[in-house]
Amino acid sequence: MKPPLHVLLCSPRGFCAGVERAIAMVEAALAKHGAPVYVRHEIVHNRTVVGRLEAKGTIFVEELDEIPANTPHPVIFSAHGVSRAVVEDARSRGFAVIDATCPLVSKVHHEAALHAANGHHILVIGHAGHPEILGTMGHIPTGQCTLIQTLEDARSVTPPNQPLALVTQTTLSVDETSGIIAELTRRFPHLKQPKKEDICYATTNRQTAIKSVAPRADMVLVVGAPNSSNSRQLVATALAHGASAAHLIGRAEDLSALDFTNVQTLGLSAGASAPEDLVQGVITHLQATRTTTVEEVITAVEDITFKIPQSLSQPTA
Ligand code: SF4
Structure with missing residues (x-):
């Protein structure tokens, strides 16, 4: 027995809703335009999902220069979002872009860009090298943000002497991030924070x-x-x-x-x-x-x- x-x-x-939307957008693009469609980076981080879309005619690339110049086929940005530089690069190459960035990631991009426009230095809580963080930091002018990865970073960061604002990656540990935010708030009481948490x-x-x-x-x-x-x-x-x-x-x-x-x-x-x-x-x-x-x-x-x-x-x- x-x-x-x-x-x-x-x-x-x-x-989640952002992943379902991103996959549905690739499938809709295939149905509407026919294969192939190009996707920059894994549309969502799952090899099974990627493999199934590849079987339907999706070509995944890491960078735009892997896509043939002047292709008439759509180029899709993944759910993690991209930097402004990538958007501009795609535009300059004349690609027909479909943006599958999750709306909750786009919301963080808008917050970050608004803080930057208002003269804030932005503390970005997230993981170095993660595509979402590359995208979010890529919506902030160079030198106007600092990445905070750990509680130790929150204890030791020495940002420039100007108004500060905070955004976070959407997929962090709720507990760990609240500890980091508590430390940053203790050290920088006027830190401007999102009305509603960025963790989705x-x-x-x-x-x-x-x-x-x-x-x-x-x-x-x-x-x-x-x-x-x-x-x-x-x-x-x-x-x-x-x-x-x-x-x-x-x-x-x-x-x-x-x-x-x-x-x-x-x-x-x-x-x-x-x-x-x-x-x-x-x-x-x-x-x-x-x-x-x-x-x-x-x-x-x-x-x-x-x-x-x-x-x-x-x-x-
Ligand atoms: S931000 Fe949240 S809802 Fe959007 S794709 Fe990421 S995990 Fe899903």
Whole structure:
């Protein structure tokens, strides 16, 4: 007889509104213009999603100079957003650009640009090199922002003597970021902060769900990609909130590398760029060796959707 396994399935998990919109925009562009369409950077950080879109005729590039000059095919910016320099570069090359930047990332770009126009030096909380941070910092004039990655950075930063403002990456750890913001606010009481936090609803909700599951779980698994910031934060959040072990896995096949000997209760979630069929694939895989019961742990119900632009949803005249 197979040993029992109780799965605590986090809800919400997986795709957020920004990811669904970005994927829908690539699919709509393929339907409207035909293959190929070019996408700068992975449209969302998930190899399965990228592979499925490649199979339909999407060509992913890292930089615009990889795209043939004067191509008539659309060039799509990923959900993470791009800098102004990239927008201008695409324009100068004459590309037909479709911008799939998540509206919640665009909101941060606008905040950052407004602070800069108002003469603020901007403290940007985020991870160096992440495409979203490259895009956000690329909306601020050179020299007018400082990247803060850690609490230690917040303790030691010495910004110029001018009004200060704050923006953050949308996919950070809620707990860690609140500590960083508290330190910056203590040191710079007049720091201008967003009216509503920049960390997005999807990141916050997925972390809340995993916090409620972690203390009950012998192990927590997060389906997601190593380059997905919000997926990595889910693993860290699970460990910080009582999970004995937590791992990031790409798909069901990765389970074979893990030791389930002492695991009776398993927490399961997925990053905002991981499709639900990968989560269900993990459950199916577990069922092959364990008598599996699934308890969905619901900590929020999401009803946010972002429409794709009308120009893509309407057929060509
Ligand atoms: S994680 Fe948040 S900011 Fe990023 S695409 Fe999803 S909704 Fe937008």
